[in-house]
Each structure stands twice: as structure tokens, then as C-alpha cells.
Amino acid sequence: MQEAYVNINSIPTHIFTWGRWIEETITEKELVICITGNPGLPGFYTEFAGTLQKELGDLPVWVIGHAGHDDPPEASIREVPQLSGNEELFNLDGQIRHKVAFIEKYVPSDVKIHLIGHSIGAWMILQLLENERIRERVQKCYMLFPTVERMMESPNGWVFTKVAMPLYSVFGYIFFSFFNFLPVWLRLMLIQIYFLIFSIPRQYLGTALKYSKPSVAEKVVFLADDEMARVRGIQREIVEQNLHLLKFYYGTTDGWVPVSYYEQLKKDYPKVDAQLDTQKIAHAFVLRHSRPMAAVVRDMIQQHRRG
Numbered sequence: 417m418q419e420a421y422v423n424i425n426s427i428p429t430h431i432f433t434w435g436r437w438i439e440e441t442i443t444e445k446e447l448v449i450c451i452t453g454n455p456g457l458p459g460f461y462t463e464f465a466g467t468l469q470k471e472l473g474d475l476p477v478w479v480i481g482h483a484g485h486d487d488p489p490e491a492s493i494r495e496v497p498q499l500s501g502n503e504e505l506f507n508l509d510g511q512i513r514h515k516v517a518f519i520e521k522y523v524p525s526d527v528k529i530h531l532i533g534h535s536i537g538a539w540m541i542l543q544l545l546e547n548e549r550i551r552e553r554v555q556k557c558y559m560l561f562p563t564v565e566r567m568m569e570s571p572n573g574w575v576f577t578k579v580a581m582p583l584y585s586v587f588g589y590i591f592f593s594f595f596n597f598l599p600v601w602l603r604l605m606l607i608q609i610y611f612l613i614f615s616i617p618r619q620y621l622g623t624a625l626k627y628s629k630p631s632v633a634e635k636v637v638f639l640a641d642d643e644m645a646r647v648r649g650i651q652r653e654i655v656e657q658n659l660h661l662l663k664f665y666y667g668t669t670d671g672w673v674p675v676s677y678y679e680q681l682k683k684d685y686p687k688v689d690a691q692l693d694t695q696k697i698a699h700a701f702v703l704r705h706s707r708p709m710a711a712v713v714r715d716m717i718q719q720h721r722r723g
Contacts, residue, residue: 417466421488425517427505428494430486432458434469435476438522445722446528446555448477451515453535453561453700454643455636456482459623461534464706471714475530482506483514484635486626499634506635507642508536512543519550528555530717535672535699536643538562538664542654545661556720558713559664561699563672565650567643572671577644584637592630603628616703655685663716664690670699 418437421428431438436447450465452458458481469477484506488494497505504510523529531554533541538559544550545557567573595603607624611617626632655662666678681690697705697712 417462421492421494423494424521425483425505425510425514426497427483427514428488428492428496429483429514429518430458430481430488432462432465432479433476434466434478435474438478442476442524442527444475444527446475446530447523448472448475448530448532448717449519449523450477450479450532450534451537451540452479452481453537453563454482454485454639455627455632456485456511456537456639457623457627457632458486459626460620460702461706463617463619464702464710467707467710468713471710472717475717480515480518482511482635482639485632485639487629487632496631498631499638503638506638508540508543508639508646511639512540515540515544516547516550519544519553523553525553527553528722529553530555530720531557532560532713533557533562534560534702535563536639536647539564539643539647542651542658545654545658551658551661554661555722556717557658557662558716559662560709560713561667561670561673561701562664563643563647565647565677567647567672568645570672570674570677573644575671576640581637581641588633588637589630592628592633595628596630600625620703650681650684652684655688659685659688662689663720664688665693665712665716666690667693667697667699669696672699 417434419432421430436442450461452461458479461479465477465479484496487496499506531541541557542564568577603625604621607621666673668675678690678692681688695708697709701709
């Protein structure tokens with residue numbers, strides 16, 4: 417595994433790679449790029465992506481998070497712009513431009529891409545397919561627990577808009593600021609207690625600590641609020657034009673993407689390649705189900721390799 421912060425659209429962006437670094441010469445005909453969900457901290461995806469690359473063997477796997485969701489170390493000379501006055505960098509449109517810039521800079525035009533989109537990352541993939549320069553490079557898209565429609569109407573969307581956002585607007589900045597005034601050892605202990613309660617592996621402690629920074633949390637919430645406003649009905653024209661490139665994977669216990677969304681998709685597009693999970697993998701699979709999810713995606717990619 418290799419990792420570094422690289423400037424993409426003038427924003428320091430944390431990139432993780434397995435198999436080949438982004439600045440190395442790519443000799444393979446294909447590679448895998450994973451676009452994260454929200455929060456877009458690629459550190460949560462290390463076990464999933466590392467397992468996937470190990471099982472694929474000969475394909476590089478890259479993970480890119482979202483602009484502004486993972487600040488570089490304090491000693492770094494690179495700084496992420498503040499949210500205020502730079503909203504266009506951190507909303508959905510800004511995140512899509514961010515992914516386009518990354519692909520165009522680092523992926524040679526003759527290399528085919530297996531695009532993995534988790535949650536809102538799947539919606540971003542649909543927008544990327546509207547860019548002909550990107551679309552012609554895509555081998556297949558794997559839409560995992562895809563929040564591509566009716567986010568606000570989902571059970572979790574209702575909780576976010578009716579409960580979480582009002583609370584955050586009043587107490588959020590105060591809470592995260594107070595939390596970050598605590599000594600590091602105390603912050604880590606509190607996060608570890610939370611992890612123990614919810615059976616989350618300790619390996620993500622460092623990533624969770626980054627997520628608790630006020631400058632990161634506000635951009636995560638800002639993007640989520642934009643998602644609620646923008647991700648409404650499914651984008652029928654994009655889906656219809658790209659059915660041959662899309663593979664959907666839905667959960668059975670997903671508060672963001674209920675099974676009814678899967679059933680409606682199958683009804684509206686009888687030829688769609690959509691699969692319903694049988695292992696009770698959670699929407700936030702990276703926290704507890706990275707390995708079984710990697711096995712599922714490995715099989716998908718193997719079926720759609722270049723001949």
C-alpha cells in the first residue's frame with residue numbers, strides 16, 4: 417500500500433493505492449478506482465481495497481475520497497481551503513470536477529477503468545458517465561449500496577433532515593470544537609469506547625479522529641445536505657444510456673437504500689444488472705464487512721475483465 421496527499425483542483429487529496437502508485441507508469445490494460453461514500457475518508461477503505469487487490473492479483477486498486485474530507489497533517493505546507501466562500505469546491509458538482517481532474521491527470525487514455533462507487537460515490541459515477549472523455553475509458557461500474565435516488569425519502573434521509581441537521585446547525589460546531597480541545601489521548605479513548613459499543617475495528621481510530629475535526633465535519637455535513645437537495649428521482653436518461661456499463665448491488669438492511677428501491681429499479685429496467693445482497697452486509701460495509709464485500713466485487717470484476 418502507498419498513500420500520499422496530492423493536489424487535485426488545488427485541494428490536497430488523500431490517495432491510497434495498491435499494486436501501483438498513481439505516478440508510476442501503468443503497464444496494465446485495466447485498473448480499479450473506488451470512489452468513497454460520505455464521509456469521504458479513504459482511510460476507512462484500506463481493508464476493503466487491500467483485500468480486493470490481493471484477490472485480483474494483477475490489477476492496481478486506487479481509492480480517492482472527497483475534496484476537503486481528509487486534511488493533510490498539521491506539519492504539511494498544503495492546506496485545504498475553508499468551506500466559507502469556497503462552497504463550489506465541496507458541493508456535489510465540485511466533487512465531480514475533482515474526480516474528473518484526478519482521472520484525466522493520472523489514468524492514461526488507453527487504460528480501461530473499473531469504477532467502484534459506494535453510496536453517493538455511485539451517484540457521482542452516473543455524473544461521470546455524462547463526460548464522454550471519462551465514459552470512453554470505463555470498462556464497468558459497480559454501484560454498491562447506491563444512493564442514486566430519493567435520498568431524503570429514505571428512512572435515514574428522514575432522520576438526517578428532520579433530526580440530525582437541526583441538531584448540527586445548533587450544536588454541531590460547538591460540539592466538534594469542544595471535542596478537539598480535549599487531549600488526543602482522551603479523544604482516542606472516547607472514540608474507542610464508541611467503537612467497542614458498535615463493534616468497529618480499532619484500525620480505524622486514526623481515520624475517525626480526522627473525521628472529528630470541525631473543518632472536516634462541516635464539509636461532510638455540507639455535502640450530505642447537498643445530497644438531500646439534489647438526489648431526488650433516478651436519472652433515467654443516464655441509466656438507460658449506460659445500462660451495459662452499470663452493475664448495481666443493493667443491501668437488505670439499508671436505511672439509505674431500501675429494498676423497495678431495488679424492486680422499483682428492476683421493474684423500471686427489466687434488463688438492468690442488479691443484485692440483492694444475501695449476506696446481510698451493511699450499507700457502511702467498510703466498518704465491519706470489508707472482506708466479504710471485497711469477495712463480491714472481485715467476482716464482479718473478474719466477470720467483466722477485458723478479453
